[in-house]
Amino acid sequence: MAPILMESSPFASHFADLKPLLEITGPAWLQSARERGFHEFEAVGVPTTRDEEFKYLPLRPLTEWKLAPAHGATLDRQQVAKLTLGEIDAITLTFINGQFAPEVSTDDLLPDGVFVLPFEDAFLAMPETFEKWLGKVATTSQKLGTTNDDRFIALNTAFLQDGAFVYVPKNTKIVRPIHLQFVSDASVSPIAIHPRVLVVLEDHAEAVILESHVGQTGQYFTNPVTEVVLGAGAQLEHVRYQDETDSAVHIGNFAVHQSENSVLNSIVAQFGSAIARLDATVWVGGSNAETWLNGASVGRGHQRIDNHTRIDHALPHCQSFEVYKTILDDHAHGVFNGKIFVYQDAQKTDAKQTNQGLLLSPTAELDTKPQLEIFADDVKCTHGATVGQLREDALFYLRARGIPKKEAEALLVYAFAAEVFEKISEPSIQAAIEARLFQKLA
Amino acid sequence: MLTITNLHAKIDEKSILKGVNLQINPGEVHAIMGPNGSGKSTLASILAGKADYEVTEGTVEFEGQDLLELDPEERAAEGLFLAFQYPVEIPGVTNTYFLRTALNNVRKHRGLPELTMSEFTKHIKSKVEMMELPSSLLSRSVNEGFSGGEKKRNEIFQMAVLEPKLCVLDETDSGLDIDALKVVSHGVNSLRSPERAVLVITHYQRLLDYIRPDFVHVLIGGKIVKSGGPELALELEANGYSLIEGELAVAA
Numbered sequence: 001m002a003p004i005l006m007e008s009s010p011f012a013s014h015f016a017d018l019k020p021l022l023e024i025t026g027p028a029w030l031q032s033a034r035e036r037g038f039h040e041f042e043a044v045g046v047p048t049t050r051d052e053e054f055k056y057l058p059l060r061p062l063t064e065w066k067l068a069p070a071h072g073a074t075l076d077r078q079q080v081a082k083l084t085l086g087e088i089d090a091i092t093l094t095f096i097n098g099q100f101a102p103e104v105s106t107d108d109l110l111p112d113g114v115f116v117l118p119f120e121d122a123f124l125a126m127p128e129t130f131e132k133w134l135g136k137v138a139t140t141s142q143k144l145g146t147t148n149d150d151r152f153i154a155l156n157t158a159f160l161q162d163g164a165f166v167y168v169p170k171n172t173k174i175v176r177p178i179h180l181q182f183v184s185d186a187s188v189s190p191i192a193i194h195p196r197v198l199v200v201l202e203d204h205a206e207a208v209i210l211e212s213h214v215g216q217t218g219q220y221f222t223n224p225v226t227e228v229v230l231g232a233g234a235q236l237e238h239v240r241y242q243d244e245t246d247s248a249v250h251i252g253n254f255a256v257h258q259s260e261n262s263v264l265n266s267i268v269a270q271f272g273s274a275i276a277r278l279d280a281t282v283w284v285g286g287s288n289a290e291t292w293l294n295g296a297s298v299g300r301g302h303q304r305i306d307n308h309t310r311i312d313h314a315l316p317h318c319q320s321f322e323v324y325k326t327i328l329d330d331h332a333h334g335v336f337n338g339k340i341f342v343y344q345d346a347q348k349t350d351a352k353q354t355n356q357g358l359l360l361s362p363t364a365e366l367d368t369k370p371q372l373e374i375f376a377d378d379v380k381c382t383h384g385a386t387v388g389q390l391r392e393d394a395l396f397y398l399r400a401r402g403i404p405k406k407e408a409e410a411l412l413v414y415a416f417a418a419e420v421f422e423k424i425s426e427p428s429i430q431a432a433i434e435a436r437l438f439q440k441l442a
Numbered sequence: 443m444l445t446i447t448n449l450h451a452k453i454d455e456k457s458i459l460k461g462v463n464l465q466i467n468p469g470e471v472h473a474i475m476g477p478n479g480s481g482k483s484t485l486a487s488i489l490a491g492k493a494d495y496e497v498t499e500g501t502v503e504f505e506g507q508d509l510l511e512l513d514p515e516e517r518a519a520e521g522l523f524l525a526f527q528y529p530v531e532i533p534g535v536t537n538t539y540f541l542r543t544a545l546n547n548v549r550k551h552r553g554l555p556e557l558t559m560s561e562f563t564k565h566i567k568s569k570v571e572m573m574e575l576p577s578s579l580l581s582r583s584v585n586e587g588f589s590g591g592e593k594k595r596n597e598i599f600q601m602a603v604l605e606p607k608l609c610v611l612d613e614t615d616s617g618l619d620i621d622a623l624k625v626v627s628h629g630v631n632s633l634r635s636p637e638r639a640v641l642v643i644t645h646y647q648r649l650l651d652y653i654r655p656d657f658v659h660v661l662i663g664g665k666i667v668k669s670g671g672p673e674l675a676l677e678l679e680a681n682g683y684s685l686i687e688g689e690l691a692v693a694a
């Protein structure tokens with residue numbers, strides 16, 4: 001007998017409805033993975049505020065909205081460009097409501113051995129790589145921690161159907177950025193979407209990936225999971241841009257596995273959604289790796305924006321630098337939870353975490369929780385958290401030079417967030433995100 | 443140009459200015475000297491429009507307007523400039539972007555067309571050279587990580603770009619090496635004209651060797667207790683404030 005709570009979750013009926021379709025999509029092992037994912041999720045169900053990891057995040061819409069499984073929708077190139085970051089010159093894969101949309105994607109000639117494919121093609125092109133890594137990165141099993149909670153990853157796996165696959169072979173550098181864009185359109189009814197991304201950079205491969213999540217209209221729940229594997233000496237710049245509709249629920253996971261000498265530069269922009277949560281999780285499983293996690297979020301109205309980061313330093317001589325900033329206005333509420341685990345073997349770890357909040361209204365609220373758990377003795381770990389208002393002295397200085405109050409305030413807010421986006425090395429992406437930020441604040 | 447009459451001001455119930463009177467005409471250079479904590483920066487901040495202070499009595503007239511009624515940005519646009527004693531660091535806003543935004547707002551107020559980036563670059567070129575500012579300082583965030591001297595040079599550079607009518611310098615000389623002092627003084631002097639006035643706040647006679655004042659005032663305990671010509675500064679340099687404080691005590 002299922003407990004009452006679960007009966008109100010729509011996902012059991014979605015799973016039953018979609019099963020015939022899912023079964024014939026992809027290899028056989030995938031269907032077992034889906035079954036496992038489904039059971040793992042159903043065992044715990046939609047979290048309530050009694051679940052430690054979701055204590056501050058009311059997810060009632062998931063049970064109250066009468067979500068339907070995602071259905072197809074069509075949008076033309078202009079509509080998509082308007083929603084995302086405009087026309088960025090990139091190798092582009094677009095997914096609408098989780099389904100690959102070739103008419104708004106690009107068809108590029110890629111260097112030998114490089115793949116940027118929807119799953120349907122990836123199952124055929126690289127079945128072993130797919131099987132080797134899918135589901136192995138986005139998981140906290142075998143990791144330290146007492147509140148590990150993978151239920152939304154399990155839910156995503158249960159419905160895994162389409163997604164984006166990126167593969168860069170050894171010693172190959174892709175100069176053009178890769179843009180994976182996920183567009184949601186819930187004009188007909190509230191829907192649930194479970195997009196998935198798998199990125200594999202082999203040893204000494206290099207790439208720049210922009211992953212954007214945007215919405216056209218309506219209430220929907222999107223539950224994207226991205227898994228990234230970085231081989232030895234691989235370098236990835238990953239920009240994750242979230243600007244869903246203002247009634248969307250976005251629960252995202254971004255998980256990375258780093259090998260020795262690899263460099264991850266992650267930049268997160270969270271602008272949209274009624275409720276947004278991102279878990280950025282990095283397993284540093286090789287020595288001398290470098291991890292950069294940067295994030296900036298802007299919340300207004302009654303938006304809820306949560307950022308949870310987790311870095312597992314498992315091996316020695318690694319460095320991580322983390323800067324997350326949150327700007328909240330009106331009644332917006334944000335959470336920053338930054339976990340750093342330093343395992344017993346991870347001597348000489350150098351980890352630095354900074355979290356800054358800017359509150360533009362007395363009713364905005366930011367809860368921050370740095371969480372450092374250190375099991376090695378020769379390490380350098382620091383964290384700093386500040387929450388404040390706009391600096392009066394800076395505001396006065398700008399006004400004393402002739403800049404009107406409103407403009408001076410916007411300039412300071414913009415500067416606060418823009419510092420994060422300065423970490424983006426690809427000028428076209430940086431400019432596009434900064435332009436969006438400017439619009440957002442105007 | 444500027445008429446301060448019987449100005450009283452307090453902060454957090456602590457009264458700081460206790461009846462300041464000062465008249466500055468176009469073309470003049472005035473210097474204010476006075477011991478630490480006597481209220482010099484307070485006076486400068488009130489002129490620039492800092493909200494922390496409460497004016498309890500008196501008036502300030504600038505170019506025929508009630509200065510105290512104007513917002514800080516309006517005062518700047520009307521031609522008042524304060525070079526801060528402690529210039530503020532603003533991470534994330536580049537010096538050039540900031541200054542162009544400021545200049546264009548001021549120009550708009552004066553009915554002049556806004557400058558494009560390339561026009562702006564041309565406009566500031568000679569001033570950058572005059573202030574010997576390395577171009578890297580222009581692309582960096584406003585004052586962030588600037589040395590003390592660089593901050594002060596940046597203040598005078600901004601002043602040269604904004605071309606105000608009244609330049610108020612609050613201890614611009616402190617923290618400058620001898621060469622930088624010359625550069626800064628040269629910057630100020632280059633702005634001197636029959637239409638412009640300068641008010642320098644300083645502790646040291648040395649700056650006044652470079653920027654020759656027409657009048658020197660001594661501010662003690664929130665009041666101007668003595669005014670004179672340039673020779674007053676020399677006298678203070680030689681004797682300190684104790685002599686004047688003594689005279690005041692006798693008179694009281």
Ligand SMILES: Nc1ncnc2c1ncn2[C@@H]1O[C@H](COP(=O)(O)OP(=O)(O)OP(=O)(O)O)[C@@H](O)[C@H]1O
Pocket residue numbers: 453454456458476477478479480481482483484485494
């Ligand atoms: N926010 C404040 N709260 C309380 N007292 C203040 C505040 N700001 C200034 N004061 C006091 O007002 C007095 C005048 O300060 P002000 O900065 O104007 O002096 P100053 O003449 O510029 O001194 P200095 O030569 O050291 O720069 C000082 O006693 C100072 O402590």
Ligand SMILES: [Mg+2]
Pocket residue numbers: 482483484527612613
């Ligand atoms: Mg002072």
